[in-house]
Amino acid sequence: MSESLPLSLTINGRAVGPVDVPLGMPMIDFLHEHLNLTGTRFGCGQGICHACTVVIEAADGTTSESRTCIFDAHYFNGKSIVTIEGQAPRDADGNVIELTPVQKAFIDNFAFQCGYCTPGFVTGATVFMDSLKRKPVRRADLEQAIEDALNVHLCRCTGYVRYYEAIRDLALATPGYVID
Amino acid sequence: MRKIILIVLAIIILPSLAILSGAFRTTQLSPDIYQPLSAERMEALKPRGRELTLAGDCFGCHSLAKGPMGAGGLPIDTPMGTIYSSNITPDPTYGIGRYSRADFHRAVREGINASDRNLYPAMPYVYTQITTPEDVDAIYSYIMSIPPVAKEVPANTGVFQFPLRSFMNFWTLLNVPARQAPNEPSRPPAWNRGAYLVEGLGHCGSCHTPMNVMMGPDFARSLDGAIIDGQEAPSLKADVLAAQGFDVASLTNFLATGISPQGTSFGQMHTVTHFSTSAMERSDVEAIATYLMTSADGTIPAPANPPDPQPESFQPAADGSDPGRVVFVEACAGCHGMTGEGIPNVAPPMRGNATITLANPLNLLSVIVNGVPDQTFAGNQRMYAMPPFAHSLSDEQIAELATWMRTQWGGHSEPVAVAEVNKLPRPVD
Numbered sequence: 001m002s003e004s005l006p007l008s009l010t011i012n013g014r015a016v017g018p019v020d021v022p023l024g025m026p027m028i029d030f031l032h033e034h035l036n037l038t039g040t041r042f043g044c045g046q047g048i049c050h051a052c053t054v055v056i057e058a059a060d061g062t063t064s065e066s067r068t069c070i071f072d073a074h075y076f077n078g079k080s081i082v083t084i085e086g087q088a089p090r091d092a093d094g095n096v097i098e099l100t101p102v103q104k105a106f107i108d109n110f111a112f113q114c115g116y117c118t119p120g121f122v123t124g125a126t127v128f129m130d131s132l133k134r135k136p137v138r139r140a141d142l143e144q145a146i147e148d149a150l151n152v153h154l155c156r157c158t159g160y161v162r163y164y165e166a167i168r169d170l171a172l173a174t175p176g177y178v179i180d
Numbered sequence: 181m182r183k184i185i186l187i188v189l190a191i192i193i194l195p196s197l198a199i200l201s202g203a204f205r206t207t208q209l210s211p212d213i214y215q216p217l218s219a220e221r222m223e224a225l226k227p228r229g230r231e232l233t234l235a236g237d238c239f240g241c242h243s244l245a246k247g248p249m250g251a252g253g254l255p256i257d258t259p260m261g262t263i264y265s266s267n268i269t270p271d272p273t274y275g276i277g278r279y280s281r282a283d284f285h286r287a288v289r290e291g292i293n294a295s296d297r298n299l300y301p302a303m304p305y306v307y308t309q310i311t312t313p314e315d316v317d318a319i320y321s322y323i324m325s326i327p328p329v330a331k332e333v334p335a336n337t338g339v340f341q342f343p344l345r346s347f348m349n350f351w352t353l354l355n356v357p358a359r360q361a362p363n364e365p366s367r368p369p370a371w372n373r374g375a376y377l378v379e380g381l382g383h384c385g386s387c388h389t390p391m392n393v394m395m396g397p398d399f400a401r402s403l404d405g406a407i408i409d410g411q412e413a414p415s416l417k418a419d420v421l422a423a424q425g426f427d428v429a430s431l432t433n434f435l436a437t438g439i440s441p442q443g444t445s446f447g448q449m450h451t452v453t454h455f456s457t458s459a460m461e462r463s464d465v466e467a468i469a470t471y472l473m474t475s476a477d478g479t480i481p482a483p484a485n486p487p488d489p490q491p492e493s494f495q496p497a498a499d500g501s502d503p504g505r506v507v508f509v510e511a512c513a514g515c516h517g518m519t520g521e522g523i524p525n526v527a528p529p530m531r532g533n534a535t536i537t538l539a540n541p542l543n544l545l546s547v548i549v550n551g552v553p554d555q556t557f558a559g560n561q562r563m564y565a566m567p568p569f570a571h572s573l574s575d576e577q578i579a580e581l582a583t584w585m586r587t588q589w590g591g592h593s594e595p596v597a598v599a600e601v602n603k604l605p606r607p608v609d
Contacts (some may be wrong), residue, residue, distance in 0.1 A: 005506070023509050024518060046526045047515055048564055066572075070514030074506070075572075 009076050011035065012086025027068035027076055028052050031083060039084035041119050045069050049154040051120040055082040055127060063130045065123050084119035087126065100171055102126050109166035113157035124150050125167050132177040140178050142168060208358070209289060210313060213282040220323035226262025229322025232315050235382035235464060236308065237322075237456035242268045250275075251329040256302045258342050258395070263302045265350060271328035284320040285313065291352065291521070297406035298348035300340065301355070307383035310361045310376070355396025367478065370463075377464060378403075382456075387413035387448060404465015404474075410605055411447050412542050414534070417471050422481035424534040431469035436462065438557040442534035445545075446552045458558035486532035487591025504584025507577050511569060520589055524565045541582050541600060544590075548578055568607045575601040 007030075008017035021030055031037040031054075043051035047070035056064050057080040066081075088096045088103060098106070102125045112118045128149040137145045146167050155163065171177045184597035233239070242252050242265045251274075252267035269275040276284070276294070283294035291305035292298060299305060311319075335341060362375040378384050389397045390406040391444075405415035414420070421431060424442050434440035445453040473480050484532055509518065512530075515602035517521050520530030530536060535543045569578065579598045586592040 023506065024513065026514060046523055046564070048526070064571075072510040072514065075510040 005074055007074055007077050008079035009078060010037060011037070012082055021073045023072065023074060025073050027054075027071050027073045030073035031068065037083050037085050039119050040068055041116055043116070043120075043154075045129045049117070049120070050124065050152045051117050051154070053120045053123040053153075055123055056080070057082065062134070065127045068152060082123075084122060087122055100126065101174070102129060102167075105166040105170040106163065109162045109169065111158065111162040111166045112155070113136075115154045117153060117157075120153050121150065121155070121163055124153050125170075126162075128167065129171065129177070131175070132171055132174070136177050136179045137171075139172075139178050142178055146171075209282070209285055213285045213313065215281075217281055217317060217321065221317075223326065225318040225321035227322075227471065228315070229318035229320070231464065232311075232319050232381055232462055233322055234456055234459045236319070236383070237452055238268065238319075240455045241265045241302075248327075248329045248331065249271070250323070250326055251331045252333045253331070255334075258302075258338075258340075261336060261340045263300055263336050263340050263379070264333045265302070265330060267329065267333050268323060269326055269329045270324045271330050274330055275328055276323070276333050277328060279320075281317065281320055284323075285316050288316050291348075291356070298345040298352070300345075300348065301351065301396070304383035304386050306356045306359075307380055307385060309356070310359050310380040312570065315381075321594065332336050351394060351396065355392070355394055357399065361474075362573045367474070368470070370467045370470040371474055373464065374467035374469070377468055378471050382468065384416060388416050407542065410450065410542075411546050412538060412540055413448070414538055414543075416472050418475040419481055421473060423484050424537055425483045425486060425532055426473065427483040428466065428469045428473050428480065431473060432462070432466045435465045435468060436460075436558065438555075439528075439561060439563075440531050441529065444528045444557070444563055446547065446555065450555055451556075454556070466530065486589065487537060489589075490587040490591060490593040502584055503577075504580035504582070505588075507573065507581040508584060511573060512581070517568075525562055527566070528584065530589050533589060536585055537592075538590075539592070541586065541596045544582050545596070545601055545604055548573075548581065549601070550607050570606045585602055 004020040004022050006018040007021040008015070008019075010016065011031075016035070019034070021034070028040055028042050031040050032042075040054060041051035043049035047067050050065075050067060052064040052069045056066050056076075057089075058064070066076075077099055088099050091095055100122075102122055106112060106118065106122065112121070128146065131149070132145075143164070146164050150160075150164065150167070153163075212389070239249050241254055241256070242250050244251070246251050247253065248269075248271040250267065254265040254267045256263045256265060265274040270277040279287070279294050286292045286496050287294070287299060287303070288305065288311060289309045291301070291303060291309075300420075301406065359379070361372075361380055363372060364375075385397050385399075385403055388403045388405060389399070390401050390404060394400045403416040405420075406413050417421075426434070426440075426442065427497040430440060434442065435453060435457035436447070438445040438450065438458060444450075470480075475481060508516075514528050515527035517527075520533075522529035535547065538544070538554050549568060549570045552563070552566040554565045555563045557563065573581070575598050578601045579596045582601075586596065
């Protein structure tokens with residue numbers, strides 16, 4: 001499709017655009033080809049594996065995750081998103097200062113093996129932790145809440161156990177996220 | 181004065197009391213049913229009973245999703261309160277294990293339980309009453325053979341927690357005509373079998389026939405389509421089905437699988453295709469399709485091709501692009517395809533999709549706003565969940581999207597009003 005439309009959005013805190021982007025270009029292609037943000041993984045291309053998700057930051061401060069393979073770049077027009085490159089804080093030269101708590105927890109728990117699904121899991125777990133900050137869960141409901149939140153993310157190496165344990169440990173170690 | 185009181189008593193109160201006590205509920209049941217069935221007879225009737233139980237989708241309402249089969253407890257919400265479906269397993273305490281053959285006949289054919297109390301019409305006895313005594317025996321034989329589940333059903337809420345069952349005698353008097361299965365010797369056996377199942381056990385009209393003010397079926401508009409639980413149960417008239425591209429073969433396939441070129445079953449109809457029609461004998465499903473696809477004059481109308489795209493009926497954007505089409509490409513085309521071709525097992529095609537062709541845009545809007553959960557279909561087929569778009573598209577965008585989809589694939593050129601979107605209930609999250 002040859003028609004293009006102007007696109008403006010915020011990616012990892014920086015304003016992008018307006019730039020002409022073809023209508024019909026999936027967001028993940030825009031990230032990869034136009035912005036060289038190649039950390040977001042293209043998996044099934046059908047919206048099922050959730051390797052391609054990014055964080056959407058709403059105006060009210062809440063977050064959600066969105067797939068980028070099935071949604072057009074223009075679907076994100078005017079939105080603010082965080083890709084895997086924007087998770088860890090960086091210094092002025094762009095070097096990562098430290099990993100986020102979710103990223104550290106995944107490494108501490110040997111949560112991933114090949115790592116292809118990891119950007120999506122970081123996105124999903126980050127949004128889940130953010131939801132706990134606003135609405136803590138009871139300890140008895142924590143495992144189910146983790147499964148409900150991350151169930152859509154597919155991983156073919158580790159069988160999910162270490163991912164879920166990492167998120168559970170982090171939630172328990174973060175004051176106010178889990179109530180009894 | 182005393183005379184007036186006596187007259188009032190005679191004219192109003194006494195007949196009312198008579199109705200209340202069930203005096204006008206004459207039984208049509210044969211005295212034979214008080215004779216228990218022999219163990220051999222019940223064993224022999226079980227396979228036939230299983231098929232009829234599936235045709236009635238008894239477990240669709242009398243089980244919780246993923247709960248034990250027949251153990252009841254499914255909440256049925258009404259404006260007056262919630263009724264919980266009963267446990268119909270043969271458990272003697274919580275189920276119907278103590279039901280005699282006659283008790284079961286009275287429940288299915290007259291809407292009266294073993295304690296001689298009226299069932300609420302959530303039990304579709306207005307339909308199941310036409311079931312033949314032999315078939316009721318078969319269902320009884322099968323139900324009495326399923327595993328008993330000792331599980332108590334929650335108490336009804338709202339008005340249904342009060343002792344109102346006697347008042348159902350009034351409702352029944354006004355809403356339950358003595359019905360017979362259509363029997364047309366001039367029509368093929370498949371038509372007659374289909375009529376018996378559709379108008380009886382299948383109780384299709386429970387959703388697809390409009391209700392009167394008493395929430396009883398308006399039989400004058402039988403299977404004309406109705407709004408139920410915020411979605412439209414579309415008309416099942418032969419000409420309407422044919423206009424959507426159905427014929428007997430394709431409607432049979434849809435009922436047997438839940439999947440068709442006209443779309444996949446969703447909402448309440450998914451439980452029907454999932455638990456009932458996909459598990460039934462092919463010949464019975466074909467009979468249902470034959471009955472539904474046959475017009476009043478006995479002919480089966482030819483299936484129509486999908487409608488042609490309509491000229492746009494609203495102002496396109498300044499750059500010439502159509503705002504509804506842009507929303508489709510941005511939000512929908514990733515799964516449903518740039519030309520609406522869909523992806524097998526992920527997203528159904530839009531071209532030829534019956535939901536888009538319905539005159540009322542309610543179902544299309546409801547699906548866009550609320551999404552569709554993951555669904556399984558016959559033969560290990562699956563459809564991936566469709567996300568709700570209530571929070572990521574504005575009501576204006578959804579109205580434009582629906583308008584464009586209907587011009588493109590629905591054969592409708594009139595725009596969908598934003599007000600139609602505004603009034604839809606939203607997903608909770």
